[in-house]
Amino acid sequence: MTAASGQFRMMHTMIRVFDLDRSIKFYTELLGMKLLRKDDYPGGKFTNAFVGYGPEETDTVVELTYNWGREEPYELGTGFGHLALGVNDIYAVCAALEKQGAKIPRPPGPMLHGTTHIAFIEDPDGYKIELIGLDTM
Numbered sequence: 001m002t003a004a005s006g007q008f009r010m011m012h013t014m015i016r017v018f019d020l021d022r023s024i025k026f027y028t029e030l031l032g033m034k035l036l037r038k039d040d041y042p043g044g045k046f047t048n049a050f051v052g053y054g055p056e057e058t059d060t061v062v063e064l065t066y067n068w069g070r071e072e073p074y075e076l077g078t079g080f081g082h083l084a085l086g087v088n089d090i091y092a093v094c095a096a097l098e099k100q101g102a103k104i105p106r107p108p109g110p111m112l113h114g115t116t117h118i119a120f121i122e123d124p125d126g127y128k129i130e131l132i133g134l135d136t137m
């Protein structure tokens with residue numbers, strides 16, 4: 001136990017999005033998150049929308065940042081990996097997501113070099129979201 005441990009809490013991960021309403025719709029309607037708050041910053045010409053499964057006081061959430069007037073979709077680069085969500089029945093969840101039109105570039109199954117069952121879906125900007133089968137961990 002270090003002196004610093006206990007002083008920090010994971011609050012959120014921020015991703016820049018090209019179309020805020022499109023992203024809010026994806027994270028709430030397909031992934032079941034709640035829109036927790038939406039804050040406009042006219043001085044900085046951006047809006048932050050926080051989405052998650054519980055309040056920020058107790059849950060780590062996702063901050064969707066929209067820079068006003070953005071004309072080009074974002075290049076995600078090669079460093080970003082994924083956001084990860086735990087699910088109870090990864091096969092049923094992926095089948096339902098596929099019916100709702102979600103992109104699933106990596107269908108569910110045991111991970112390479114491991115045993116946990118995972119899948120990767122993509123959000124509207126192309127950010128990868130890993131689904132982890134909690135019952136396979």
Ligand SMILES: C[C@@H](O)C(=O)SC[C@H](NC(=O)CC[C@H](N)C(=O)O)C(=O)NCC(=O)O
Binds near residue numbers: 106112116118132
């Ligand atoms: C356990 C789970 O949360 C993971 O994210 S492991 C998934 C696994 N990750 C890697 O292979 C990381 C190394 C790789 N060279 C990279 O840089 O991404 C993964 O992505 N497996 C792919 C699969 O299809 O199983």
Ligand code: NI
Binds near residue numbers: 082084130
């Ligand atoms: Ni992961």
